[in-house]
Amino acid sequence: MSWISLDKAKGLESKFDYVKLEQSKTGIPYIEVPKEKLIEFLKFLKEDPNYSFKMFIDWTVIDHGQKENPRFQGVLILFSPDHQERVIIKSWATEEKLPSLIELWPGAKWAEREAWDMFGVRYEGHENLVRMFMWEGYPYHPLRKDFPIKGYEEVELPSLNEVERNDQLEGMFNYSRMHTALPTLEDLERTEKIRMPRKKAQVVLNWGPLHPGTHGTIWFLLDLDGEYVQQCDIIIGQLHRGVEKIAENIGYQQFIPYTDRMDYIASINENHAYVVAAEKMLGIHEKIPEKAKWIRTMMAELSRINSHLLWLGTYALDLGALTMFLYTFREREKIMDIFEGITGARFTINYFRIGGVYADLPYGALEAIEHFIEDFPQRLSDYETLLTRNRIWLKRNKDVCVLTQQDVYDYGLTGAVARASGVPYDLRKIDKYDAYGEVDFDIPIGEVGDSYDRYLVRIEEMRQSAKIVKQCINRLREFSEDDPYFFEPEDPKKLKISIDGRGLKLPEGEMYAGTDNPRGELGFYIYNKKAAIKPYRVRIRSGAFYNLQVFTKAIIGRPIADAITLLSTIDPVVGETDR
Amino acid sequence: MGIKKVGLNRNVKPQTLTEKLFFLDFMKGLKTTIKHLFRRVVTVDFPYEVTIPAIRFRGVHGLRNVDGTEPPDFDSWIKKLKIKPPEKGETRCIACKFCQAACPVPELFTIKAEKLKVPEDHPHHGLKVLAVFDMDLSKCMFCGLCTQACPTDCIIHTDVYDLSSYTRRSWVLHKEDLSRIADDFIARRGKEKFDDHSKWRKDQKIWPEYDYPRTKIWEGWMPSFLPNYKKSQSNGEAEN
Numbered sequence: 001m002s003w004i005s006l007d008k009a010k011g012l013e014s015k016f017d018y019v020k021l022e023q024s025k026t027g028i029p030y031i032e033v034p035k036e037k038l039i040e041f042l043k044f045l046k047e048d049p050n051y052s053f054k055m056f057i058d059w060t061v062i063d064h065g066q067k068e069n070p071r072f073q074g075v076l077i078l079f080s081p082d083h084q085e086r087v088i089i090k091s092w093a094t095e096e097k098l099p100s101l102i103e104l105w106p107g108a109k110w111a112e113r114e115a116w117d118m119f120g121v122r123y124e125g126h127e128n129l130v131r132m133f134m135w136e137g138y139p140y141h142p143l144r145k146d147f148p149i150k151g152y153e154e155v156e157l158p159s160l161n162e163v164e165r166n167d168q169l170e171g172m173f174n175y176s177r178m179h180t181a182l183p184t185l186e187d188l189e190r191t192e193k194i195r196m197p198r199k200k201a202q203v204v205l206n207w208g209p210l211h212p213g214t215h216g217t218i219w220f221l222l223d224l225d226g227e228y229v230q231q232c233d234i235i236i237g238q239l240h241r242g243v244e245k246i247a248e249n250i251g252y253q254q255f256i257p258y259t260d261r262m263d264y265i266a267s268i269n270e271n272h273a274y275v276v277a278a279e280k281m282l283g284i285h286e287k288i289p290e291k292a293k294w295i296r297t298m299m300a301e302l303s304r305i306n307s308h309l310l311w312l313g314t315y316a317l318d319l320g321a322l323t324m325f326l327y328t329f330r331e332r333e334k335i336m337d338i339f340e341g342i343t344g345a346r347f348t349i350n351y352f353r354i355g356g357v358y359a360d361l362p363y364g365a366l367e368a369i370e371h372f373i374e375d376f377p378q379r380l381s382d383y384e385t386l387l388t389r390n391r392i393w394l395k396r397n398k399d400v401c402v403l404t405q406q407d408v409y410d411y412g413l414t415g416a417v418a419r420a421s422g423v424p425y426d427l428r429k430i431d432k433y434d435a436y437g438e439v440d441f442d443i444p445i446g447e448v449g450d451s452y453d454r455y456l457v458r459i460e461e462m463r464q465s466a467k468i469v470k471q472c473i474n475r476l477r478e479f480s481e482d483d484p485y486f487f488e489p490e491d492p493k494k495l496k497i498s499i500d501g502r503g504l505k506l507p508e509g510e511m512y513a514g515t516d517n518p519r520g521e522l523g524f525y526i527y528n529k530k531a532a533i534k535p536y537r538v539r540i541r542s543g544a545f546y547n548l549q550v551f552t553k554a555i556i557g558r559p560i561a562d563a564i565t566l567l568s569t570i571d572p573v574v575g576e577t578d579r
Numbered sequence: 580m581g582i583k584k585v586g587l588n589r590n591v592k593p594q595t596l597t598e599k600l601f602f603l604d605f606m607k608g609l610k611t612t613i614k615h616l617f618r619r620v621v622t623v624d625f626p627y628e629v630t631i632p633a634i635r636f637r638g639v640h641g642l643r644n645v646d647g648t649e650p651p652d653f654d655s656w657i658k659k660l661k662i663k664p665p666e667k668g669e670t671r672c673i674a675c676k677f678c679q680a681a682c683p684v685p686e687l688f689t690i691k692a693e694k695l696k697v698p699e700d701h702p703h704h705g706l707k708v709l710a711v712f713d714m715d716l717s718k719c720m721f722c723g724l725c726t727q728a729c730p731t732d733c734i735i736h737t738d739v740y741d742l743s744s745y746t747r748r749s750w751v752l753h754k755e756d757l758s759r760i761a762d763d764f765i766a767r768r769g770k771e772k773f774d775d776h777s778k779w780r781k782d783q784k785i786w787p788e789y790d791y792p793r794t795k796i797w798e799g800w801m802p803s804f805l806p807n808y809k810k811s812q813s814n815g816e817a818e819n
């Protein structure tokens with residue numbers, strides 16, 4: 001992981017007398033700035049050519065507990081595309097307030113709304129600080145440390161079986177008449193109104209929350225002038241399950257199955273990001289057995305193909321090309337078969353572990369993958385014959401909803417969306433986690449940043465993935481059956497690590513690491529006050545979340561039909577945006 | 580850094596006038612669809628035809644009984660936890676609750692052991708047996724961590740996936756149900772999955788070789804289930 005070099009960070013310290021440079025126990029430097037000076041300092045970081053940290057990655061909050069004063073601390077992660085470095089900046093939220101960064105990075109808008117929603121930290125200067133996931137009128141801030149993981153059960157909502165049929169259910173299984181708070185219809189109306197305080201045009205069209213075109217439960221508000229969108233906001237949170245809260249209350253390996261359920265279309269990649277972050281925090285990522293590294297790389301790329309196939313199928317389906325859906329699902333089915341045989345599950349896979357993978361490949365696995373990958377490029381060309389140069393396809397995609405390089409940096413766009421706009425941002429090349437440093441592949445880069453480029457970039461990504469998988473197969477064949485697939489510590493007394501994860505402790509300190517997922521950079525920021533079997537704070541930096549945010553900007557001035565194209569080419573998944 | 584530029588005019592040629600005039604783009608598309616029209620059917624005609632889950636499939640749990648294939652340290656575990664040595668056909672579970680400790684949703688387990696009520700001079704005096712083992716599968720994620728934690732390889736995943744029912748009650752499986760499910764699975768496919776000491780076989784196959792419906796999607800192809808790695812076990816040296 002490329003963090004800001006110590007010299008440069010020291011330079012900051014001598015330039016600004018209020019800047020404090022610290023080193024966390026896990027070896028990452030971070031910079032502490034008082035909140036009054038934050039904006040001034042960040043402006044310098046962003047604009048000075050020696051630093052130029054112009055890409056927004058994440059902006060979140062840590063709750064240090066009720067007894068601390070100040071209690072909350074803002075954590076900002078930035079990336080410098082010119083120098084390929086990251087930096088962490090922290091700032092204490094005295095009086096539970098922080099300055100808003102939307103002037104510098106508009107992408108901070110949703111991040112700040114989320115932090116307000118989850119922690120109750122106010123951002124001074126934010127244009128419309130409303131809740132992100134919960135509804136207006138929800139009384140709590142659930143990620144605060146004093147909020148119980150079960151929530152407050154205060155609404156009586158008996159089962160209809162009990163009310164109508166007089167069934168005796170109390171005391172059975174997990175049945176309870178009491179539930180945690182639920183939104184009423186009035187609450188939802190209030191939520192909707194407050195999201196768009198000033199109407200700009202005549203009609204506000206509600207699209208979703210349950211609409212086949214939204215690919216999940218997303219609720220769009222489109223302020224329409226005739227067919228053209230003047231203003232847009234998105235209400236998400238219908239699938240919010242508090243994954244970050246769960247992570248704080250559960251062991252490290254035990255959390256992996258929950259990551260499956262975030263981006264359920266590419267669950268392997270979700271596992272991957274978490275596992276890499278935890279391994280880096282333990283300092284064992286370099287020492288993971290080679291075989292495990294190659295298996296993981298291969299599986300992650302297969303999963304990328306799988307996810308892109310689903311994207312291609314549903315995208316074409318939304319734009320009216322039904323056949324594509326049937327074709328891509330056939331290829332997808334083969335990948336699912338391979339996953340089922342290797343990992344034991346088709347969808348929520350839970351195959352990776354902190355320290356490797358949980359089992360070696362079964363007989364015939366490499367053969368099957370090879371068979372699939374030999375055939376796949378041919379299929380991909382078939383898809384391209386149907387779509388790429390088709391005049392309807394061109395009309396619906398070319399020059400639709402252009403995202404510029406500036407948007408990429410301002411909104412923290414990652415993945416294929418960033419690459420289509422001409423930014424070669426790819427963690428596989430920057431961080432070289434697992435075996436990505438040793439495989440040969442190209443990053444596809446778009447030209448204009450329109451929907452058509454996003455389409456071409458993803459298609460090319462599938463080709464490149466196939467290329468990576470081929471290299472992995474060849475390399476894996478050279479291993480022997482006895483090579484380990486799980487990390488063994490030199491001193492088992494110091495580090496207890498096992499496949500089932502009982503007793504695994506992560507050290508004191510912090511770590512931010514991520515992987516390049518089909519939907520952008522998924523990063524995990526893990527923060528531990530002391531070595532413990534449960535993390536103190538886990539922040540999930542979701543690529544889909546930040547990518548979805550730019551929808552509200554890119555759709556302005558476009559006709560309503562482009563909303564479908566734009567949403568499909570951004571390709572968010574609700575499990576990950578909502579977490 | 581390898582970068583490949585994509586875009587119209589970059590790797591995609593724009594439509595030419597002839598293509599536009601004669602609708603050649605549509606023709607080409609139609610050619611592809613017609614080609615696919617003559618391919619074999621790939622869908623499985625469920626429920627008249629079913630695929631058989633892969634041997635590693637994580638389906639409904641089972642609790643294995645003692646059958647002579649226990650892991651070598653089985654006896655020492657029994658001694659350590661003061662469990663009555665089980666006869667053949669009795670459960671292997673030693674109520675150690677490791678499965679519960681490894682489970683992300685620990686409250687789905689109810690595991691209790693109780694002391695045997697035997698007179699003081701009986702050899703089993705002071706020893707325990709498993710009394711309750713309930714699993715509420717409506718809360719289970721089928722993640723497999725419990726099976727990996729079990730020291731006696733008692734709790735396993737079977738290939739049963741059909742859990743639908745009309746009541747929540749039937750998702751709670753008791754130890755008798757779990758034993759029955761495991762027995763049935765072991766009788767059918769135990770040899771495919773486990774070796775003589777209940778560990779996973781090294782030569783597990785990716786899919787059952789007798790699973791014909793699955794070959795439909797692969798258009799008749801079936802792997803030959805060769806070992807994945809070239810080097811044989813004898814000369815295999817650990818890499819790095």
Ligand code: SF4
Nearest residue numbers: 682719720722723725
């Ligand atoms: S499969 Fe996972 S969730 Fe289910 S009982 Fe086992 S450990 Fe718990």
Ligand code: SF4
Nearest residue numbers: 672673675676678729
């Ligand atoms: S881990 Fe195995 S032996 Fe221990 S309680 Fe669970 S099923 Fe029984």
